[in-house]
Amino acid sequence: MSSSFSKSSFVIRVPATSANIGPGFDVVGLSLSLHLTLTVTLGEPSPILPKITYSGEGADEVPLDPYHNLTTRVALYVLRCHGHRSFPAELINIHADNQIPFGRGLGSSGAAVIAGVVLGDSLGKLELSRERMLDFALMVERHPDNVTAALVGGFVGSYLKELDPQATEAAQVPLSEVLPEYPPDAGEDWGLSPPIPPFGIGHYVRFKWNRTVKAVAIIPRFELSTAKAREVLPEQYSRKDLIFNMQRLAVLTTALGQDPPDPELIYEAMKDRVHQPYRKLLIPGLPAVTSLLTPASHPGLLGICLSGAGPTILALATDNFEAIAEAARDIFKREGIEVDWKLLEVASGSSVADR
Ligand SMILES: Nc1ncnc2c1ncn2[C@@H]1O[C@H](COP(=O)(O)OP(=O)(O)OP(=O)(O)O)[C@@H](O)[C@H]1O
Ligand SMILES: N[C@@H](CCO)C(=O)O
Numbered sequence: 361m362s363s364s365f366s367k368s369s370f371v372i373r374v375p376a377t378s379a380n381i382g383p384g385f386d387v388v389g390l391s392l393s394l395h396l397t398l399t400v401t402l403g404e405p406s407p408i409l410p411k412i413t414y415s416g417e418g419a420d421e422v423p424l425d426p427y428h429n430l431t432t433r434v435a436l437y438v439l440r441c442h443g444h445r446s447f448p449a450e451l452i453n454i455h456a457d458n459q460i461p462f463g464r465g466l467g468s469s470g471a472a473v474i475a476g477v478v479l480g481d482s483l484g485k486l487e488l489s490r491e492r493m494l495d496f497a498l499m500v501e502r503h504p505d506n507v508t509a510a511l512v513g514g515f516v517g518s519y520l521k522e523l524d525p526q527a528t529e530a531a532q533v534p535l536s537e538v539l540p541e542y543p544p545d546a547g548e549d550w551g552l553s554p555p556i557p558p559f560g561i562g563h564y565v566r567f568k569w570n571r572t573v574k575a576v577a578i579i580p581r582f583e584l585s586t587a588k589a590r591e592v593l594p595e596q597y598s599r600k601d602l603i604f605n606m607q608r609l610a611v612l613t614t615a616l617g618q619d620p621p622d623p624e625l626i627y628e629a630m631k632d633r634v635h636q637p638y639r640k641l642l643i644p645g646l647p648a649v650t651s652l653l654t655p656a657s658h659p660g661l662l663g664i665c666l667s668g669a670g671p672t673i674l675a676l677a678t679d680n681f682e683a684i685a686e687a688a689r690d691i692f693k694r695e696g697i698e699v700d701w702k703l704l705e706v707a708s709g710s711s712v713a714d715r
Contacts, residue, residue: 368401368402368403368715369399369400369401369402369714369715370399370400370482370712370713370714370715371397371398371399371400371712371713371714371715372397372398372400372475372478372479372482372710372711372712373395373396373397373398373710373711373712373713374395374396374397374471374474374475374478374510374710375391375392375393375394375395375471375509375510375513375707375708375709375710376391376392376393376394376395376396376459376460376466376467376468376471376510376704376707377389377390377391377392377466377467377470377471377505377506377509377510377668378390378392378465378466378467378575378577378667378668378672378674379465379467379470379503379505379506379509379667379668379669380505380632380635380665380666380667380668381515381612381616381630381665381674381676382608382609382612382629382630382631382632382636382663382665383604383605383606383608383609383612383629383630383631383632383633383634384505384517384609384612384613385605385632385634385635386503386504386505387505387517387518387519387609388505388509388515388516388517388518388567388609388612388613389467389504389505389506389508389509389510389515389516389518390509390514390515390516390569390575390706391509391510391513391514391516391706391707391708391709392466392575392577392704392705392706392707393704393705393706393707394459394460394466394702394704395459395460395471395707396456396457396458396459396460396468396471396472396475397456397457397458398431398454398455398456398475398479399454399455399457399715400451400453400454400479400482400483401451401452401453401454401455402448402450402451402452403450403452404450405448405449405450406449406450406452407449409426409427409447410426410432410447410451410452410453410454411424411452411453411454412424412425412426412429412432412453412454412455412456413453413454413455413456414455414456414457414458415455415456415457415458416456416457416458416459417458417459417460417461417462417468418458418461418462418468419458421462422456422458426447426454427542427543428542430469430472430473430476431454431456431472431473431475431476431479432447432454432476432479433476433539433542434472434473434475434476434477434479434480434496434497434500434539435447435476435477435479435480435483436480436542437476437480437496437499437500437538437539437554438476438477438479438480438481438484438486438488438496439480439483439484440554441496441554441556441557442480442484442486444484447483448483448484451483454479456475461579462583463583463584463585463586464579464580464583464584464667464670464671464672465584465666465667465668465669465670465671465672466577466579466667466668466672467506467509467510467668469501469506469586470497470501470506470507470509470510471506471510473497473500473501473507473510474493474497474507474510474511474710475710476500477493477496477497477511478493478710478712480496481493482712490511490512491560492559493511494507494508494511494561494562494564495557495558495559495560495561495562496557497511498520498531498557498561498562499531499533499538499555499557499561500535500538500539502520504518504519504520504562504564505518505668506668508562508564509709510709510710511709511710512564512566512709513566513706513707513708513709513710514566514567514569514706514708514709515566515567515568515569515613515616515617515706516564516565516566516567517564517565517567517613518562518563518564518565519562519563519564520561520562521560521561521562521563523558523560523561527558530555530556530557530558531557531558531561533555537554537555538554538555540554567613567614567616567617568614568616568617568618569616569617569706570616570617570618570619570620570621571706572619572620572621572678573616573621573662573676573677573678573706574676574677574678574681574703574704574705575674575675575676575703575704575705575706576674576675576676576677576681576684576685576688576701576702576703576704577667577672577673577674577701577702577704578649578672578673578674578675578685578688578689578692578699578701579671579672579699579700579701579702580643580671580672580692580697580698580699581697581698581699581700582671582697584642584643584669584670584671585669586668586669588642589639589642589669589670590669592638592639592641592642593634593635593638593639594638597633597634601633601634602634604631604633605632605633605634608628608629608630608631608632609629611625611629612626612629612630615629616662616676621662621678623655623661623662623663624655626662626663626676627654627655627661627662627663627664629663630662630663630664630665630676631650632665632666635666635669636650636665636666639666639669639670642670642671643666643670643671644695644696644697645691645692645694645695645697646666646670646671646673648691648694649664649673649688649691649692650664650665650666650673652687652691653675653684653687653688653691657687658677658680658683658684658687659679659680660677660678660679660680660681660684661675661676661677661680661684662676662677662678663675663676664676673688675688681703685701685703688701689701
């Protein structure tokens with residue numbers, strides 16, 4: 361990932377992601393072909409704060425003040441950790457064009473965070489490694505599945521490393537210290553002592569992916585915040601349920617790379633007992649969609665699950681995409697829920713390019 365400041369304009373592109381893929385709660389993520397694209401314009405140094413313009417998903421609700429927008433707040437965090445007091449004076453405009461719907465389980469916040477880390481890296485000419493970028497992202501979004509897949513692309517598994525007590529404390533500082541209220545009150549200095557991430561918070565590996573497998577995203581027309589969808593989960597699980605998920609996850613990570621893919625194996629391996637059963641209360645139609653659509657009823661279907669924290673449903677398939685999506689639409693309709701659907705490919709990770 362290159363970052364040069366001699367460019368007058370550059371473009372950052374970050375994909376959507378689907379986390380969990382059934383049993384891999386907070387562990388696996390898949391990058392998908394919807395993007396958050398930032399076009400960054402540099403010019404003559406100016407004391408005026410950079411202007412943010414925005415189009416696409418979330419345009420009616422996203423803050424355009426660089427001190428309040430998630431992406432620019434994260435960029436400022438990265439810059440502050442490297443001795444910069446504020447945005448560079450040469451930063452004139454950031455245009456964000458976003459295809460990733462907010463609060464639907466397609467990793468919009470993870471993409472915004474990764475875009476911010478990459479932006480901070482480029483503006484500060486930091487040349488951070490991907491591993492170090494992940495450390496910064498994990499100080500903001502603390503489950504690694506979405507941000508890792510958005511950063512590196514593909515079908516990815518990740519874990520948070522067990523750090524020594526001092527580093528553990530450093531990695532767990534409250535979010536309000538990582539992304540403080542900006543700007544400071546008049547006369548106050550926000551200083552140059554933001555919480556620096558420890559090194560190596562997250563580790564990841566990319567699994568094989570069979571390119572004939574596509575993702576049908578069935579997207580209900582309502583938002584569900586990740587925070588709300590995590591609140592309904594229990595603190596503890598039975599041994600039986602954990603073994604159920606681990607057995608399936610171990611099979612799934614290899615099964616989705618095999619050629620040809622085995623629908624019987626994958627369908628069962630995408631079942632989950634750790635998060636989906638609890639989230640059905642927030643997503644009417646979820647149990648019906650994940651149980652009534654099968655490879656027998658819809659040839660080409662491989663498996664079906666909740667995408668991230670929901671409410672989007674992800675169907676992995678090699679064929680029959682429209683019939684799968686329309687069948688899911690009918691089930692949601694019975695619950696009074698309208699949906700949109702998109703056929704998506706597995707995408708590359710985040711990138712920076714000259715304009
Ligand atoms: N491009 C963006 N720019 C600024 N803020 C964003 C952007 N995208 C998302 N956000 C913020 O993230 C929030 C959505 O995050 P949330 O974690 O609830 O859902 P999600 O990331 O879409 O879903 P999931 O984490 O389940 O995949 C939005 O309401 C908004 O505040
Ligand atoms: N693993 C996370 C992904 C959502 O960001 C969850 O399911 O809550």
